[in-house]
Amino acid sequence: MRALRLLAALLTLAAPAAQAQLAEGGARVLGLGRAGVALGGDAWGHTNPAAWAGLAEGRAALQASQAFGLSELRLGALTAALPTPVGTAALHARTYGFSERRETRVVVGLGRALPLSVTRRLDVGLAVGLESAATEGYASQTAVLVHAGVQGEVLPGLRGGLAARNLLGLGLGDTADLARSASTVPGLTVGLAYTPSERATLVLDADQDLDFGLSVRGGAEVQVVDALALRVGVSSAPVRYAFGAGVRAGPLRADLAVESHETLGLTPAVGVEIGF
Numbered sequence: 308m309r310a311l312r313l314l315a316a317l318l319t320l321a322a323p324a325a326q327a328q329l330a331e332g333g334a335r336v337l338g339l340g341r342a343g344v345a346l347g348g349d350a351w352g353h354t355n356p357a358a359w360a361g362l363a364e365g366r367a368a369l370q371a372s373q374a375f376g377l378s379e380l381r382l383g384a385l386t387a388a389l390p391t392p393v394g395t396a397a398l399h400a401r402t403y404g405f406s407e408r409r410e411t412r413v414v415v416g417l418g419r420a421l422p423l424s425v426t427r428r429l430d431v432g433l434a435v436g437l438e439s440a441a442t443e444g445y446a447s448q449t450a451v452l453v454h455a456g457v458q459g460e461v462l463p464g465l466r467g468g469l470a471a472r473n474l475l476g477l478g479l480g481d482t483a484d485l486a487r488s489a490s491t492v493p494g495l496t497v498g499l500a501y502t503p504s505e506r507a508t509l510v511l512d513a514d515q516d517l518d519f520g521l522s523v524r525g526g527a528e529v530q531v532v533d534a535l536a537l538r539v540g541v542s543s544a545p546v547r548y549a550f551g552a553g554v555r556a557g558p559l560r561a562d563l564a565v566e567s568h569e570t571l572g573l574t575p576a577v578g579v580e581i582g583f
Contacts, residue, residue, distance in 0.1 A: 329490050330372035330566060331384055331401055334578035337372070338551020338564035339526030340540020342512040345468030345500035347430060347458055350388045350580060352397055352416060354496065354512075355456035355470040356432030359388050359395040359418025365583045370401075372576035375568065379405045394419030397434070403490075407443040410490065412436060414452060423459075430458040438491055450491045451475055466500045476517075492516045498524075506530040520544045538564070545569055558582040 332353025336343040343354045347361030350368050367387040374380035384401030399414040414436030421429045434454040441447035456470030476493040494516030501509045512524040526540030526549070538551035551564035562578040 329382065329403060330374055330574045330576050331370065331382055331403075333368065333370060333580075334372075334551060334562035334564040334576040335528075335538070335553060337566055337574075337576050338538035338540060338549050338553075338562070339510055339528060340524045340542045340547065340549045341514075342498060342510040342524035342526045342540060342542070343500070344456070344470050344496045344498040344512050345458055345466045346508075346510060347466065347500075350397075351386050351399070352388070352418065352432060352434065353399075355458060355468050356397075356416045356434040356454055357418055357430040357456040357458040357468065357470070359397050359416060359432055360420045360430035360458070361418075362388055362390055362395050365389040366580055367583065368578055368580035370576065370578040372574060374574045375571045376573060376575075379408070381405070388418075393417070399434075399436070408441070410438060410440045412438040412452070412490075414454075416454075427460060432456050452491065461499070464502045466502075467498070468500070469495075469497050471495050492518045 330337055333349065333351040336354060347358050349358035350362065350366035352359045365388065368385065370384045372382045382401060382403045386397065386399040388395050388397040395418045397416040401412050403410040414434050416432060416434030418430060418432035421431060423429055432455065436452040437449060438452055439447055439449045453474045454470065454472045455474065456468065458466060458468040461467045473491050473493040476491055494514060496512055496514040498510065498512035506529060508528045510526050514522040514524060522542055522544040524542035526538060528536055528538045530536045534555050536553040540549040546569040547566050549564060549566040551562065553560060553562045558581050560580045564576045566574040568574065
């Protein structure tokens, strides 16, 4: 039974939909179809480390998700970001998997605003970390992670973003590529965030990595009232639909999201965040 459990998890990790399994980076982004490379002021900084530069206060957050309802694909993560005189410093940690197959990641980062003029600025960010993938009975693999990104206002109400992840993986050969986990594959994301009003945000991303085809992702967020936001999103390669909601009460925020994969089923995620 134990061997079958491990085999099932490894087969899932090796499937073409592997990029869809790691439901991380905050339930808000998951509810937007995983689009958000141009969204600023995000404590997770998952889609773009430049998002840390837009935070006006310190924030700490927790997230939990379970891909396709399988306990073997459960993920837990925490993040904290704090503005300092040199920029916003961030710390992120997450664990994913189960006892026979475990992926653990720790990342530190910095986001900083660079003034371009009196009224315009460019937000930049850099994140560096380690990820360890351990499979029972086999040697563990450790990868060094380097992510970088930029964000800036293109037009009034329209923000653009670009982020590159796992830059050190670009020089790895085919042998190393087979050994690393799906979450350490290099990739590039470009996108836009449009805010037609104070209560509505539209996002659109295009994501490309070395192992999969182009994924186009889009989402919309509507602030129904000050305390409640509703979200919807969709993405391709693989096709996924997402729905989410966010509730705010003072410095506290709770986010819920459910993502539906075209063949593998539902992935729920929940996050709690506090400002300080």
